[in-house]
Amino acid sequence: MKKKRSFIFRLIALALIAALAAWMFLIGRGHTVYFDNKSLTAPDGTAYEPWYQIEILKDGQRVARLKAEDRGMVEVMGQKLTVEVKLAKSKDGKMQGGTIGLELPYNKDGVIYNLPAMLAGAQEEVYMSEFIPTPVEEETEEVVVTDEFVLPSEE
């Protein structure tokens, strides 16, 4: 009886740890979100022109100020991102503002949002794309140091 009870307790503890790990997987997924203020032509031929200036604020702090053809980025933890966007059509134009809530795809490390297309009400597949880093030049092979007598870089 005692053995059975302790087995059940162990099983519950294991299930709780597994659930905690799964929860960490969900809430801890990091993404790099890129915001483009660039011109874009959709597959159907619709052209979206950049704004004069776009400011992006996250938690009240400015994370990017984009002029035409600029790109800004923000590091995000989790699958939801809410940003405040301030826009100006021209240099003397009045700043408009609004809040955007974004659902980030779990399987993508980097996501690019084209703000002009997004704000103009384009389809998601038009304004959102995956960021795939391209190596600028061929990397030279790194020499691996496996010498255990090296001091740890504590300082």
Next chain:
Amino acid sequence: MNTNAKKREKAGAFLRQSSVPIMFVIICAVCIPISGLSPSYLINEIVTRMGRNVFLILSLLIPIMAGMGLNFGMTLGAMAGEIALILVSDWQIVGIPGMVLAMIFSVPFSILLGWFCGKILNMARGREMITSYIISYFINGVYQLVVLYLMGSVIPIRHGSIKLPRGYGIRNTVSLLNMRQKLDNLIPLTIAGVKIPVMTFIVIGVLCLVIIWFRRTKLGQDMRAVGQDMQVARDAGINVERTRIISIIISTVLAGIGMVIYLQNMGNIATYSSHSQIGMFCIAALLVGGASVDKASIGNVFLGVILFHTMFIVAPKAGAAITGDSMIGEYFRVFVSYAVITVALVMYETQKRKRKSLEGQKLAQAQKGEQNKGQKEENEA
């Protein structure tokens, strides 16, 4: 007169037991003014290093309690923590959730390695320290095989920033920038310019309480009994081998979690060297705090970290000020780390032999007394 002699004896025993901490207090007291470091910088550094190292050093206490000496095999737990962190970094789990996930993932690896280490240590009873030291080298080879060849080829690693350019194996350094000091800064607190890693200290405090509680549990009592006398413990019905394996498993698991805390503070993993010296420095710090091979307390851990790391911080500067070469200070602190372990082991062995010879003498005396008594009885008859 008698009380004076007793007091003198007590003071002598205290001095003998605390000779290492006293020596380090003197070294620090001499080196601090020479180094020219400001008190606020020094305190800041010590507080940071306490947060970084205490958890790891606490992992050494349980095997000492079980009479297995200083667990050089804690390196195994450190490797488990590193493997978990590499995987979590590749999965792009960041911040505190990344840390928690790495801790959870390190546990199965640590249990497996700890069980393996405990099994071997049971076969090498009485030679646990040297055996665990050599096991750590053996497992380091396995770790290198996994990290250098299997990761990227068999174990999927997606990110080029982690993987070597050849397509498999892990780079010399893995960045933990998105995890860096997240635990330390979770509850921000600065007192008189000194940054206090409150959350890390809370975690350490909880572990201290768990260790105190654990000592009072049935398993904790069993471990103490095994540590005092294995034969007596076995006669009392304690499964000695199992108890010893559990103590090593607990130590390895705690070392794995401690390594995650250590590396989140550092902000990067030196893939092939982070773990290799960690055991040595943790053991040295514990011994500097006044612990011995068969006795260590939580107080020893804290005192050891403060003294050992004060020496670590001031030695290069003091060396540079005295000799004009900071490398002298570097050599000095490495020399001291190894020397303190050597001295502790020699002292332990000497005391053990002394105790055995005393017991032998007592036994011989008792036998002689019995012989004399027998002869007397024969003569009388």
